Amino acid sequence: MNEMNxxxxxxxxxxxxxxxxxxxxxxxxxNSLITLFVVxxxxxxxxxxxxxxxxxxxxxxxxxxxxxTNQEMCSRNLDPENGGACWAVIYVRFYQFIYGFYPKVEVWxxxxxxxxxxxxxxxxxxxxxxxxxxxxxxxxxxxxIAYFLxxxxxxxTEVSTNKWGGLLVTLVLGCTGIALAFPIGIMxxxxxxxxxxxISMMCTLFIEFIRGVPLITLLFFGMVMLPxxxxxxxxxxxxxxxxxxxxxxxxxxxxxxxRGGLQAIPPGQYEAAKSLGMSYWRMNLLIILPQAIxxxxxxxxxxxxxxxxxxxLVIIVGILDLLGIGRGTLADTNWLGLSYEIYFFVSLVxxxxxxxxxxxxxxxxxxxxxxINMGAD
Amino acid sequence: MSEExxxxxxxxxxxxxxxxxxxxxxxxxKKKERIVVCGPSGSGKSTMIRxxxxxxxxxxxxxxxxxxxxxxxxxxxxxxxxxxxxxxQQFNLFPHLSVKENxxxxxxxxxxxxxxxxxxxxxxQLEIVKIPEQANKxxxxxxxxxxxxxxxxxxxxxxxxxxxxxxxxxxxDPEMIKEVLxxxxxxxxxxxxxxxxxxxxxxxxxxxDRMVFMDEGKIVEExxxxxxxxxxxSDRTKLFLSQILHQ
Numbered sequence: 001m002n003e004m005n006x007x008x009x010x011x012x013x014x015x016x017x018x019x020x021x022x023x024x025x026x027x028x029x030x031n032s033l034i035t036l037f038v039v040x041x042x043x044x045x046x047x048x049x050x051x052x053x054x055x056x057x058x059x060x061x062x063x064x065x066x067x068x069t070n071q072e073m074c075s076r077n078l079d080p081e082n083g084g085a086c087w088a089v090i091y092v093r094f095y096q097f098i099y100g101f102y103p104k105v106e107v108w109x110x111x112x113x114x115x116x117x118x119x120x121x122x123x124x125x126x127x128x129x130x131x132x133x134x135x136x137x138x139x140x141x142x143x144x145i146a147y148f149l150x151x152x153x154x155x156x157t158e159v160s161t162n163k164w165g166g167l168l169v170t171l172v173l174g175c176t177g178i179a180l181a182f183p184i185g186i187m188x189x190x191x192x193x194x195x196x197x198x199i200s201m202m203c204t205l206f207i208e209f210i211r212g213v214p215l216i217t218l219l220f221f222g223m224v225m226l227p228x229x230x231x232x233x234x235x236x237x238x239x240x241x242x243x244x245x246x247x248x249x250x251x252x253x254x255x256x257x258x259r260g261g262l263q264a265i266p267p268g269q270y271e272a273a274k275s276l277g278m279s280y281w282r283m284n285l286l287i288i289l290p291q292a293i294x295x296x297x298x299x300x301x302x303x304x305x306x307x308x309x310x311x312x313l314v315i316i317v318g319i320l321d322l323l324g325i326g327r328g329t330l331a332d333t334n335w336l337g338l339s340y341e342i343y344f345f346v347s348l349v350x351x352x353x354x355x356x357x358x359x360x361x362x363x364x365x366x367x368x369x370x371x372i373n374m375g376a377d
Numbered sequence: 378m379s380e381e382x383x384x385x386x387x388x389x390x391x392x393x394x395x396x397x398x399x400x401x402x403x404x405x406x407k408k409k410e411r412i413v414v415c416g417p418s419g420s421g422k423s424t425m426i427r428x429x430x431x432x433x434x435x436x437x438x439x440x441x442x443x444x445x446x447x448x449x450x451x452x453x454x455x456x457x458x459x460x461x462x463x464x465x466q467q468f469n470l471f472p473h474l475s476v477k478e479n480x481x482x483x484x485x486x487x488x489x490x491x492x493x494x495x496x497x498x499x500x501x502q503l504e505i506v507k508i509p510e511q512a513n514k515x516x517x518x519x520x521x522x523x524x525x526x527x528x529x530x531x532x533x534x535x536x537x538x539x540x541x542x543x544x545x546x547x548x549x550d551p552e553m554i555k556e557v558l559x560x561x562x563x564x565x566x567x568x569x570x571x572x573x574x575x576x577x578x579x580x581x582x583x584x585x586d587r588m589v590f591m592d593e594g595k596i597v598e599e600x601x602x603x604x605x606x607x608x609x610x611s612d613r614t615k616l617f618l619s620q621i622l623h624q
Contacts, residue, residue, distance in 0.1 A: 272465065274458065287482075
């Protein structure tokens, strides 16, 4: 009776590659037909896109071997039969895409800031980092360092923000907006749920007002109205005004996302914390918020990705972010007509950042779920 | 009697909206006394003990715990909560923290105890509730009975003078009720002042010094377990006992 004790394996036809194909791609004839159709489309599309972006594309030289300095020299403009994308425009304008009009002599400061940003993000993204505590100290002072590094002061020559542009502006707006909006959003969310009617009403008003207005309107608002609130003689930097508008906008959304998380926390958690003698702030910081934020990771990342892309709207108040530099390049007669290449490049850069954020959120969700059975206690 | 009372409720009234949930409740609890509160659901027994550590606010009357009167004064509320531990029906462990962290959190942050000392304390409490081997697990990985014992250990770590139990075994599978009750019996034998809301009549007979029976927001009967089970005065108590003892 030895066979009785053997573990029965599932039928071969449902496991392995064959089984997977059969269940997922060729389950019945409609399923098979759709599979074949999709395969045919991919077969048509993939070689074409690879050819256009890489194999037939110009990078620095055209098919005659000349270095490309304007759109007329692109292979596809010299000979429509010959050549795909003309990436030379990105190559030639690369500096502007990454730094805007930042003076070349001072550009090491921007590069240093980029490297430092990577180091500042490291302990936030990777929790098991050795010496994480010390890296975190650096993360906290990084904004101050970055401010002096990029803007000037403390011995650095001043570089006015109207010379900033491209990826630099996109990252400054995106990172600052997201980083500032997070704590403000938490305070607003707690405030809206406060038992003190004045605080709750003020927070609700702020959230509803900011959320009810399009970002573009807020940007104009920041540009035109903010200086009116300042004492005379103090001039507020254009980029700072935009930053204020972007941060307010993001805070309101963040507050609602976190409020959603707070509502999912069972009242028993509050009662347990109180019965242990915890004050309001300890209870929220140690018990409630860690759980609420954990629940809200997908929507937090969602709104953050949204903001990162929405920073492109600053173009309407005259600030040239990555997309703005792209549009500026298109307006240059030297590079007229290369919109495919430029929009493709800008999209790709945005996609790299947003896709990174999205993968990171998945990793976080997975990591934080292990061993924790939320809501089942 | 009132000089030695550690908890004293006088003419306590409370309403939820228009619903009069506590009606002129009077209760004196002496130090080291073990009180078991029972009664049908909706009778106000949970609300009463939740008033004692101010998870609920009473609207009339006075509640004095260990010489501190519960009013709107936040300082007083904090002080009372440091004296009074509470165990809930739904355990209410913190799911994002390990068992050990659940226990050390309040000693570290509320009592400012050094971390190493708090961890030692946590392990001692886990020995008392007989699950030291679960220290590094998360609440979601434990059975209901184990979770409730962690909740008891978490409360005890704050070194309270009084423990309140709000139906501590009602959410447990029958097999796990005993392991929790055993811990509570040990605690009672150790001299803890306890108020226990429960329907576990076996437990009540073993440890209670006094039985309190509530119905419709009032204390209907207060008696020694012997008198309460064998010779209750009110008809309401008799009906209640006949119903739950027949189960």
